[in-house]
Amino acid sequence: MVLQYANNGDLRNYLSNNFPKLNWATKIRMAKEISSGVNFLHSFDVVHRDLHDKNILVHDDRLMITDFGISKSLENSAKSINGGTPAFSDPQYLNNPYTYKRNKSSDIYSLGVLFWELSSGIPPFKKTDPTNIAISVIDGIREAPINGTPVDFVYIYCNAWDGNPELRPKIAEIRNKL
Template sequence: MTNIQLTILLEKYAETITKVNHKNIIEFFGITQDYEADNYYMVLQYAGNGDLEHYLNAHFSKLKWPTKIRMAQEISSGIDCLHNANIVHRDLHNKNILVHGDRMIITDFGLSLSLDNVAASIRSRVYGRCEYSDPQYINATSEYKWNKYSDIYSLGVLFWELSSGVPPFKAFKNRVTRMSMHLIR
């Protein structure tokens, strides 16, 4: 990736994430550059408990239903904020939900897009993790128009994971991923 491409990507990320201000969406502080190494870095909010996948692996057996419900509500509240700003995340999964204290924080807006940009909402290549992706996206034989329902499907997969401790397709993950990739081609 060239510096120009990286700069465009970082600007898009910053533009998207600064459109929203919500306690369940990662806070963006800025971008800095290490001139000697020619690297760019995003400065984001700290989340001390890692991602949701690791958090559930470590703590699931101790989580009570009221806590699981609150976690689901917080993720939903963040998605609602994005959708009210006409933003679709497109890559919502357990690694893109961070845990800070007892708060859920949605992160990784690298694939997100504004629905105001109709051309950008058309799929031209594969994005995200198949097991969290909308089946209509996986099964699309041609262009797929991203919409808020794509995130809602991913949210449902996260709810399953919050209630059971594992993603719904874990036993079939490798098979599902291979089949999905075959269908996409």
């Protein structure tokens, strides 16, 4: 297997090193690039199942989704307790890892958390004890919007991380609103 080198590392490190100089046009472009990658996967009925800031690589300031180790086609997707980063995981999955089958809506939840991170520059639940993150997500606790974030962007990510998977937008809706 041959993989492209990402000269700016992963999104978490990129934001940590560059956040103060990122304007909203750049952050929205980054959100569009991640959304395009998710749209591509979903167009083939593939669910990533582990979207988070360390699985988004940055090369020449362009974002790429990586780590498809637990990705599955919807047709072949089985229930699984493998993978998932609690701060970015669908609360339905965290609450029922043995019975909940992750789906496109699960990726949308993760995308919402990624968008919040783009607006804040810090990982979600950074101030929360790591052993309590899953409980917080299940209980519906979300990070507060960051002052100065465009209201339309807040609307997009708050809808994406809705606790009810049926209420989350589809990827096409998100792309249209960006």
